[in-house]
Amino acid sequence: MFREKCLTSPQLSWDDFPAGTKSFAITVYDPDAPTESGWWHWSAIDIPANIHQLKRGQSISSAGGKEIRNDFGTTAFGGACPPVGHGMHRYQFTIWALPYKNMPVPDTASAALVGYMLNQDALAKSRITATAMRK
Structure with a gap:
């Protein structure tokens, strides 16, 4: 039941991005997942530069x-x-400003590859962190 209630993406908005921004990406990452590599909850790319918010x-x-x-x-x-019982988890919502309209990755790219490209090419990024836990 808990997971089903959380499957709707939140409202997000952003501004004050650098000149030369041609697209945005959004990632949601949990560094506290019980894996060696965290857990990618969302990777959205190629969001046009004229979009500055998403509704819930x-x-x-x-x-x-x-x-x-x-x-x-x-x-x-x-x-x-x-x-x-795993304790508090952090959910890092990051908006990335990018210098190209289309990220040069295949449609079958992994979230890890997208994360690599974002860290390599981003003009800027902004992050907010939400937390959740289940007892």
Whole structure:
């Protein structure tokens, strides 16, 4: 039940991005997942530079972007669902300003590859962190 309630992406908005921004990306990452590599909950890329907000539950395709497969194996927002009793998990929502309209990755790219490209090419990024836990 908890996970189903969290599958709707939150409302997000951003401004004050650098000149030369041609697209945005959004990632949601849990560094506290019980893996050696964390857990990618969402990777959305190629969001046009004229888009500066997403409504709660808005599809990325309706904003002109596309989603990359997350660690749940889907191309959608994968909500917070920390393991019961695992303690507090951080969910890092990051907006990335990019110098190109289309990220040069295949449609089958992993979230890790997208993360690499974002860290390599971003003009700027901004992050907010939410937390969740289940007892």
